Amino acid sequence: MNPPPLEHVTVLRNEAVQALLADRGPQPVGTWVDGTFGRGGHSRLLLAQLGPQGRLIAFDKDPQAIAEAAQIQDERFSIRHEGFCHMAELPPASVAGILLDLGVSSPQIDTPQRGFSFRFDGPLDMRMDTTRGMSVADWLADAEVQQITDVIRNYGEERFAFAIAKAIVAQREAQGPLQTTAELASLVARVVKTREAGQNPATRTFQALRIFINAELQELEQALAASLQVLQPGGRLAVISFHSLEDRIVKQFMAEHSKEVYDRRMPLAAPQPMRLTAVQRIKPGAAEVAANPRARSAVMRVAQRTDVA
Known part of the structure; x- marks a missing residue:
C-alpha cells in the first residue's frame, strides 16, 4: 500500500x-x-x-x-x-x-504516482506539470548515452554519470526502456558503489533528471x-x-x-x-x-x- x-x-x-x-x-x-x-x-x-x-x-x-x-x-x-x-x-x-x-x-515527493522519489515505486514521470511535456521515462527511452551523461553530470554533479548512462542504455536495449522509479533506483544502486554517508545512491540521478525534464x-x-x-x-x-x-x-x-x-x-x-x-x-x-x-x-x-x- x-x-x-x-x-x-x-x-x-x-x-x-x-x-x-x-x-x-x-x-x-x-x-x-x-x-x-x-x-x-x-x-x-x-x-x-x-x-x-x-x-x-x-x-x-x-x-x-x-x-x-x-x-x-x-x-x-x-x-x-x-x-x-x-x-x-x-x-x-x-x-x-x-x-x-x-x-x-x-506532496509531490511523497505521491508515488508523480515519480519524483526513489523511496516509492511509481511511474518514472517527474513532471511538475502533468498536463504537458515529456516524462523522464519518455526521454530515457530515446536519449543517447552522451545526452544522459551530460544531464546527470551537469544537473546532479554525479561523478558516475557516464557509467549510469551506459547502464540505462544497456538495460533499455536488453529489456526495454525503464518505466518505474524502482527500476531506475535499482539500476543506479548497482552502478554507484560508493556514496556519502546517509545518502541513497540514486539521489543525484533523480535530482538531475527532475531538474532537466522541468527545465x-x-x-x-x-x-x-x-x-x-x-x-x-x-x-x-x-x-x-x-x-x-x-x-x-x-x-x-x-x-x-x-x-x-x-x-x-x-x-x-x-x-x-x-x-x-x-x-x-x-x-x-x-x-x-x-x-x-x-x-x-x-x-x-x-x-x-x-x-x-
Whole structure:
C-alpha cells in the first residue's frame, strides 16, 4: 500500500513574508508575486498581511497546486497555471515584491504516482506539470548515452554519470526502456558503489533528471531576468533555494546586478548603475530544521530593486 502524501510544511514562511514586506507599513498596497504557490503557505500569509488595496498574483505548473489555490476566495488573489518565468508578461515596474520558493513540495515527493522519489515505486514521470511535456521515462527511452551523461553530470554533479548512462542504455536495449522509479533506483544502486554517508545512491540521478525534464535552471534564469523588468524601484526579490546549483545562479545574479559596471572599451563613459542591492541571506533556524528536516538545505537570498532605472 502506498503511503499517504505528507502535509507540506512551508520553509521560511514568516521570514520570507517579513523580508518582502519590510518597511511597507501595516497594510501594504501594490501587486505582489508568489512564483511558486505550492500548497499556499506563503501566499496565505502574504494575503493576511496585505491591505485591502494589495494584490497577489501566484504562479504554479502543478495541477494539484492550481486546485488548492482555487479554494482561496479572495478578490485580491489570482493564480496562473504557468511557470514563474511568465512573470515577464506583467507590465514593467508594476510589482512591489517577488517570492520564488524553488524545489519540490512534500506532496509531490511523497505521491508515488508523480515519480519524483526513489523511496516509492511509481511511474518514472517527474513532471511538475502533468498536463504537458515529456516524462523522464519518455526521454530515457530515446536519449543517447552522451545526452544522459551530460544531464546527470551537469544537473546532479554525479561523478558516475557516464557509467549510469551506459547502464540505462544497456538495460533499455536488453529489456526495454525503464518505466518505474524502482527500476531506475535499482539500476543506479548497482552502478554507484560508493556514496556519502546517509545518502541513497540514486539521489543525484533523480535530482538531475527532475531538474532537466522541468527545465528548472533555465526557467530560474529567465525569471530572475524578468524580475529586473517588473519590479518597482524599492521592490524586493526573495528566492529560497534548496541545492547548490540553484543557489549559485541566484547568488551570482544578485552579485552581478549589485555593482556598477564599467565598459573597459570606454573608460571615460559613465558606468552602468547597479540595479539591485543585496539585502540579506537567511537560513532556517535549528527549531525549524528539527520540525521539518527538509528545510535543512534551504537558503533565502533577498535583494532590493534600486531607484535607478
